[in-house]
Amino acid sequence: MATNMKRFVAYTAINQMGFLFIGLSALSVDGMKSTITYLYIYMLANVLFFCVMTLLQAKKYILGDASLRSLNDVVLIKTAPIEMSLLAVSLLSLGGLPPLAGFAGKYLLWSSLISQYLQTGSFGIAENLLYILVVSVVLSLLSTFYYLRLIKMALFDAFNGTSGTAIVDINGVSNTLMVTFILTMLGLITAG
Secondary structure: OOOOOHHHHHHHHHHHHHHHHHHHHHHOOHHHHHHHHHHHHHHHHHHHHHHHHHHHHHOOOOOOOHHHHHEEEOOOHHHHHHHHHHHHHHHHHHOOOOOOOOHHHHHOOOOOOHHHHHHHOOOOHHHHHHHHHHHHHHHHHHHHHHHHHHHHHHHHHHOOOOOOOOOOOHHHHHHHHHHHHHHHHHHHHHHH
């Protein structure tokens, strides 16, 4: 598992761009709308992820190379509980777990693909759309497992057994809380 943040973001971007092509492969107006919606949701989740990582680097919890293994000998859930909760929300949204906006975005992509599959009369094209749907669901489950492992590693794995005290920076957390609220509400509004 990649612990370098630059590598992690690159792999995540490749994964998420694949989902954008799902909406484009539907070749319909609904597919285009769902692609734009998914792109917006993906950008918000990434902004939240980068805000949290920047806060953790500013507080010296993550050192120079932005690696999760270079933590400053603390268990982050004890020293930065709000930031780690926000990090979990951003990763779970990228993974597509309900009720977050990432799930709504993937649902819209898949529903546009299914509607195009049902409307397509040609057997070859419809079969390809079905393959795309099955592969994307399986890859979404695999990426969610990866995000959950990253959350487990960041929240619960002790790096030298030492624990710290909670330090909450309200000024730095307020913007990330706003993005989290928008991300969750966008998911709830889109799903409802």
